[in-house]
Amino acid sequence: MAVRPKRARLIYNPTSGREEMKRRLPEILQRLERGGLETSTHATIGEGDASLAAAEAIARGFDVIIAAGGDGTLYEVVNGMAEKEHRPPLGIIPLGTTNDFARALNIPRNWEGAVDVILKQHATVIDVGKMNKRYFINIAGGGSLTELTYEVPSKLKTMIGQMAYYMKGLEKLPRLRPIELYIQTEEGDLHEEVMLFLISNSNSVGGFERLAPDASLSDGLFDVLILKKCNLAEFIRVVSLALRGEHLDDPNIIYLQTQHIQVTSPDYVQINLDGEFGGTLPCLFTNLPQHLHIFVDETGQSTYKNPPLNLMKLPWKTKTGVEDNEQDEG
Ligand SMILES: Nc1ncnc2c1ncn2[C@@H]1O[C@H](COP(=O)(O)OP(=O)(O)OP(=O)(O)O)[C@@H](O)[C@H]1O
Numbered sequence: 001m002a003v004r005p006k007r008a009r010l011i012y013n014p015t016s017g018r019e020e021m022k023r024r025l026p027e028i029l030q031r032l033e034r035g036g037l038e039t040s041t042h043a044t045i046g047e048g049d050a051s052l053a054a055a056e057a058i059a060r061g062f063d064v065i066i067a068a069g070g071d072g073t074l075y076e077v078v079n080g081m082a083e084k085e086h087r088p089p090l091g092i093i094p095l096g097t098t099n100d101f102a103r104a105l106n107i108p109r110n111w112e113g114a115v116d117v118i119l120k121q122h123a124t125v126i127d128v129g130k131m132n133k134r135y136f137i138n139i140a141g142g143g144s145l146t147e148l149t150y151e152v153p154s155k156l157k158t159m160i161g162q163m164a165y166y167m168k169g170l171e172k173l174p175r176l177r178p179i180e181l182y183i184q185t186e187e188g189d190l191h192e193e194v195m196l197f198l199i200s201n202s203n204s205v206g207g208f209e210r211l212a213p214d215a216s217l218s219d220g221l222f223d224v225l226i227l228k229k230c231n232l233a234e235f236i237r238v239v240s241l242a243l244r245g246e247h248l249d250d251p252n253i254i255y256l257q258t259q260h261i262q263v264t265s266p267d268y269v270q271i272n273l274d275g276e277f278g279g280t281l282p283c284l285f286t287n288l289p290q291h292l293h294i295f296v297d298e299t300g301q302s303t304y305k306n307p308p309l310n311l312m313k314l315p316w317k318t319k320t321g322v323e324d325n326e327q328d329e330g
Contacts, residue, residue, distance in 0.1 A: 009057035013069030017095035035119035054080025070096015075274040082135035089293035091118035104202040126217040128291035136273040143196030144176040149275040178229040185258040193229040210245025220289030226254040
């Protein structure tokens with residue numbers, strides 16, 4: 001029986017993080033290889049390509065998949081993996097603008113630290129959200145301001161980073177309109193005019209670190225946050241409370257936990273999934289418990305005082321009769 005190193009497929013967006021990924025690629029590969037991971041790469045060429053690359057990596061039997069880039073790349077990789085029966089553990093090298101999900105999991109936002117997290121082989125298993133036929137790991141939402149993450153031009157993001165999101169938010173603020181929602185959950189039904197609704201698996205979104213303070217990535221439940229119809233002054237007041245995590249007792253807020261939630265509306269409502277356009281209502285959201293293994297910091301501490309993550313060790317070396325030294329690019 002030969003002992004072979006684990007084979008990793010690094011799926012990276014060469015344009016993310018002001019092209020830092022492209023510049024750092026040789027060093028990243030060297031560090032992964034030194035750490036015992038035989039690594040081949042796929043550079044994405046545009047929207048949707050990371051999903052196809054992740055599905056292909058699974059079909060080809062890679063032991064580890066690494067998503068390197070921003071939240072958009074991570075979202076696409078998760079969508080390529082979530083439907084498959086066998087899902088290898090996922091490593092994250094966050095090199096995007098906001099890196100919301102890496103923040104939630106306390107994954108270092110520098111490439112050396114992120115690579116070392118993967119090499120230490122500690123993983124946690126997280127719930128995955130399903131919306132109709134799409135998947136998300138962080139947060140889904142609709143209504144006021146939720147569409148701004150995919151409306152911000154990527155050129156502006158490259159130039160001024162996260163500030164681009166705040167500028168877009170200010171531009172949209174005077175034009176906010178409520179939407180009429182019909183919501184069905186195990187907890188009961190609701191018919192309400194709302195400003196926005198958020199369905200959280202994790203709790204980190206665009207600097208709002210305490211939006212869903214009780215959200216756990218491994219409890220099999222979504223934390224649902226609804227902001228009822230209100231005027232602009234009220235909206236700004238509640239948003240500023242949310243920045244401090246002090247919004248849950250506000251009378252404008254409805255907060256509940258559920259595994260399934262059906263949302264319909266007579267209005268045209270776009271859905272934001274992990275920062276990307278995910279479709280429009282009506283939608284059925286389902287939490288798929290413990291669906292994906294992700295490499296995390298060995299302390300198991302998630303960010304923002306969330307419950308500690310459950311950890312397991314995933315060893316690199318496996319005993320196998322097959323020698324496999326395949327390397328390729330593209
Ligand atoms: N070669 C490419 N050229 C242009 N766009 C690409 C390419 N490869 C992937 N993309 C698209 O770029 C989008 C944004 O990428 P990504 O999220 O990785 O980086 P970012 O925008 O810098 O970070 P963030 O999402 O955190 O703001 C992805 O949704 C993806 O569809």
